[in-house]
Amino acid sequence: MAISAPTPSVHRVAVAGASGRMGHMLIEAIRAADDCRLAGALDLPSSPAIGNDASAFLGHASGVPVTADVREGLSDVDVLIDFTRPEGTLAHLAACRELGVGAVIGTTGFSDAQKAQIAEVARDVPIVMAPNMSVGVNVMLRLLETAAQALASGYDIEVIEAHHRHKVDAPSGTALKMGEVIAEAVGRDLRQCAVYAREGITGERDPSTIGFSTIRGGDIVGDHTVLFAGTGERIEITHRSSSRATYAQGSLRAVRFLAGRSSGLFDMFDVLGLRP
Numbered sequence: 001m002a003i004s005a006p007t008p009s010v011h012r013v014a015v016a017g018a019s020g021r022m023g024h025m026l027i028e029a030i031r032a033a034d035d036c037r038l039a040g041a042l043d044l045p046s047s048p049a050i051g052n053d054a055s056a057f058l059g060h061a062s063g064v065p066v067t068a069d070v071r072e073g074l075s076d077v078d079v080l081i082d083f084t085r086p087e088g089t090l091a092h093l094a095a096c097r098e099l100g101v102g103a104v105i106g107t108t109g110f111s112d113a114q115k116a117q118i119a120e121v122a123r124d125v126p127i128v129m130a131p132n133m134s135v136g137v138n139v140m141l142r143l144l145e146t147a148a149q150a151l152a153s154g155y156d157i158e159v160i161e162a163h164h165r166h167k168v169d170a171p172s173g174t175a176l177k178m179g180e181v182i183a184e185a186v187g188r189d190l191r192q193c194a195v196y197a198r199e200g201i202t203g204e205r206d207p208s209t210i211g212f213s214t215i216r217g218g219d220i221v222g223d224h225t226v227l228f229a230g231t232g233e234r235i236e237i238t239h240r241s242s243s244r245a246t247y248a249q250g251s252l253r254a255v256r257f258l259a260g261r262s263s264g265l266f267d268m269f270d271v272l273g274l275r276p
C-alpha cells in the first residue's frame, strides 16, 4: 500500500446513482459533513434527474448538476462513492482508473469475475469495497467468526435476511459475506456448502451445509440473522438497520480512510480498525 498525496482537508466526493435510495442518503450526509464537499453526481442518461441540481431533492442548491457523462462527473473529484449496479460500477471504475480517482463501492451482486476486475483496478487507484458499510454489521461479522469457531460441530448454520421490495439481488451481499466469514471460520468452502433454496422432498438436513433464506417486502431497510441451531439450544445473532444513514456515514469514513492512499483494495474492516 503506497502513500502519496498529502491528506486533503476537504474531500471532493462524487456520488454515482445520485437519485437512488443510497444516492440521496449520501448527498445528504456529504452536505452535513464539514470535511466533505459534493463535487460530482452521476446517473443513467434515462434518469429524470439529469441536468438538475444534485441536492434539489433537499430543497438546496449544491451547484453540482446530475450528469450521465462519467468523465465530466469525475473531473474535479478525489473519491467516487458508488451504490448502483455491478455493470454501472465497473464502467465508473474504468473512468476512475483513467482519472486517478479513488472509489468507495457499496454496490452488491458482483460475480467472482467482476470482483477480480475490481481487484485489478485497485492496483492503480485506492478502493474500499464492502457489501455493508454499517459499523454494526462489521462488528457482527467479527462476532460470527468467534461464534462459528466455537459452534463448528453440532450446530446447523442458517443465514436469514430481509430487505425492501425494490431490492434486485438475493441473497444480499451482506448475507453472502456472513456466509463466507462463517465458512472460513469452520473450514468449509461456501461454494460447496451453501444451500440457497429448499423445496419439495429435500431429505434431511446435511450438517455441513450453510443455508440461506431471503425475505423481500415493504420498506424493510435490511435485517440479517445468523442462526446456530443445536440440540436443546439455539443462538441467534441479529443486526437490524432502521435507517440507511449508517451506510452513508460508513461510506464517508471510507472516503476519509482513502485520503493519501494511491492504490489498494480495502474493506470496512480496514476502515474501522477491525482487521484481526
Ligand SMILES: NC(=O)C1=CN([C@@H]2O[C@H](COP(=O)(O)OP(=O)(O)OC[C@H]3O[C@@H](n4cnc5c(N)ncnc54)[C@H](OP(=O)(O)O)[C@@H]3O)[C@@H](O)[C@H]2O)C=CC1
Residues within 6 Å of the ligand: 016, 017, 018, 019, 020, 021, 022, 023, 043, 044, 046, 047, 083, 084, 085, 087, 088, 089, 105, 106, 107, 108, 109, 130, 131, 132, 133, 134, 169, 173, 247
Ligand atoms: N454496501 C452497503 O452498505 C449497501 C449497499 N447497497 C447496495 O447499493 C446498491 C444500490 O442500492 P439502492 O440505492 O437501494 O438502489 P437504487 O435502485 O435506489 O439506486 C441505484 C441507482 O443507480 C442507478 N443505476 C442503475 N443501474 C445503473 C447502471 N447500470 N449504471 C449506472 N447507474 C445505474 C439507478 O438509476 P435509475 O434509478 O435511473 O435506474 C439509481 O440512481 C445495491 O447494489 C444495494 O445492494 C445498498 C445499501 C447499503
Ligand SMILES: O=C(O)C1=N[C@H](C(=O)O)C[C@H](O)C1
Residues within 6 Å of the ligand: 108, 131, 132, 163, 167, 171, 172, 173, 174, 175, 221, 222, 223
Ligand atoms: O439493497 C439494500 O438495501 C442493501 N443492500 C446491501 C446488501 O445487499 O447486503 C446492504 C444492506 O443490507 C442494504
